[in-house]
Amino acid sequence: VTEAGGTDTFTVVLDAEPAGDVVIRASSNDAGEAQVGGPLTFTDSNWDTPQAFTITGVDDSIADGDQQATFTVEVKDGESHDAYDDVADQSVTATNADDETAGFQLAATQVQSVTEAGSTTNFSARLTTEPAGDVVLRASSGDPGEATVGAPLTFTSSNWDTYQWFTVTGVDDDLDDGDQVTAFTVEVKDGESHDAYDGVADMNWNVTTTDDDTVGFTLSTTSVSVAETGSTATFTVVLDTEPEGDVVIRASSSDSGEAQVGGPLTFTSSNWDTPQVFTITGIDDSIADGEQQAVFTVEVLDASSHDAYDGVADQSVTAAVADDETPGIAVTQGRSYPANTVAEYGST
Ligand SMILES: [Ca+2]
Ligand SMILES: [Ca+2]
Ligand SMILES: [Ca+2]
Ligand SMILES: [Ca+2]
Structure with a gap:
């Protein structure tokens, strides 16, 4: 049967002619799921003609799935010939198909x-x-x-x-x-x-x-000082985001006659957040040229780097290079003897 009211039937017939009326009833163990009509009366004239019980599904508004009800079919002793009093009960099971859609x-x-x-x-x-x-x-x-x-x-x-x-x-x-x-x-x-x-x-x-991440790199400083004596200074670079491939950063000097810098640094997806060091070294000359500046362009080496870093802007670090010449005039004597001496007669 179904919750939509679909019905089904089963029939009952006596096995032997009774000496008086026999009343058979069926009862549901769950009238909330399925109910049954009846009872049915058999006489000594219609005892061998099957009679039908009709089972009707009962609706509810619960997504309870298909449910079963069991109908006990039994002789109603008080209304039946005594010879039938001890007849054993039987049962019929009905399935009531749910009509709610679970969801x-x-x-x-x-x-x-x-x-x-x-x-x-x-x-x-x-x-x-x-x-x-x-x-x-x-x-x-x-x-x-x-x-x-x-x-x-x-x-x-x-x-x-x-x-x-x-x-x-x-x-x-x-x-x-x-x-x-x-x-x-x-x-x-x-x-x-x-x-x-x-x-x-x-x-x-x-x-x-x-997302809250933007590709880029960060420098520890933008200015350093070195000297022509060969002293060095350092600055560090670190990536701002974890790259999905290697990223190579290089620094190049605008004036390698004044200051130079070490080779490119490679960052990977595992060391990207550990700063690495560039070392700048002052370069000597013999000119009293005073303090000079060299500008280091720090940039992603695109060809060796993951493409996501290709568009990252260059940055720069300025190195002030201290001169080690002493400005002045060197005086050298022109004769060996007598040194720096002139005579009253007008020698030079
Ligand atoms: Ca239901
Ligand atoms: Ca992110
Ligand atoms: Ca993030
Ligand atoms: Ca110099």
């Missing part, structure tokens, strides 16, 4: 985005039909590196139509990965839910995690 729905009233800084948003869920037992909905993140989601929600036969909330939290990374969309799968936890909900289809819900 749930999702909704939100907030913007569905979170930040890598760890902000939260939420979306809600509720059942679309009353369950006959608890139903547990769980959400799982398609990318826990971008966003996570809170604990499962339990719905009962009394709170099934009240929205409950899943909370989504943004997760930080160090990649300049742009805004990322994470799909959350919401599903019935079958083992903890009424069986009528076991077949309910999963649903997906999307939340965007906004």
Whole structure:
């Protein structure tokens, strides 16, 4: 039978002609699921003609799945010939097909985005039909590196139509990965839910995690001082974000006759956040040229670097180079003897 009111029948007939009337009744063990007509009276003239009991499905508004009702078929002793009093009861089982569709729905009233800084948003869920037992909905993140989601929600036969909330939290990374969309799968936890909900289809819900990383590098200083005596100075470079491939940084001098710098530095996805050192060395000349400046351009070596770093702007470090010549006039005597002497007669 069905909750929509579908009926079915079964017949009863006596096995032997009775000496008086025999009344047979059927009774449901669950009149909320299926009911039966009757009773039926057999006489000594119609005892061998089958008579029908009609079973009718009973509707409810609960997604309870297909339910069974058992009908006990028995002789009504008080209204039947005594010879039938001891006849054993029999039973008929009826299945009542559910006509509710188990399901749930999702909704939100907030913007569905979170930040890598760890902000939260939420979306809600509720059942679309009353369950006959608890139903547990769980959400799982398609990318826990971008966003996570809170604990499962339990719905009962009394709170099934009240929205409950899943909370989504943004997760930080160090990649300049742009805004990322994470799909959350919401599903019935079958083992903890009424069986009528076991077949309910999963649903997906999307939340965007906004990026807070920008490719680049950071210098420890933009000016240093060295001397022509060969003294050195250092500055460090560190990447601002974790690269998805190697990044090579080089520094080049605007005047290698005044100051020079060491070779390129390579950063990887594992050492990107550890500063590395460039050493600048003053270069000697023999000119009393005073303090000079050399400008070091610090740049990503595109050809050797992950493409995401190609557009990073150059930066510069200025080195002041101290002169080591002493300005002045060197005086050399022109004769060996007598030194720096003139005579009264006018020698020079
Ligand atoms: Ca139902
Ligand atoms: Ca980040
Ligand atoms: Ca990021
Ligand atoms: Ca000099």
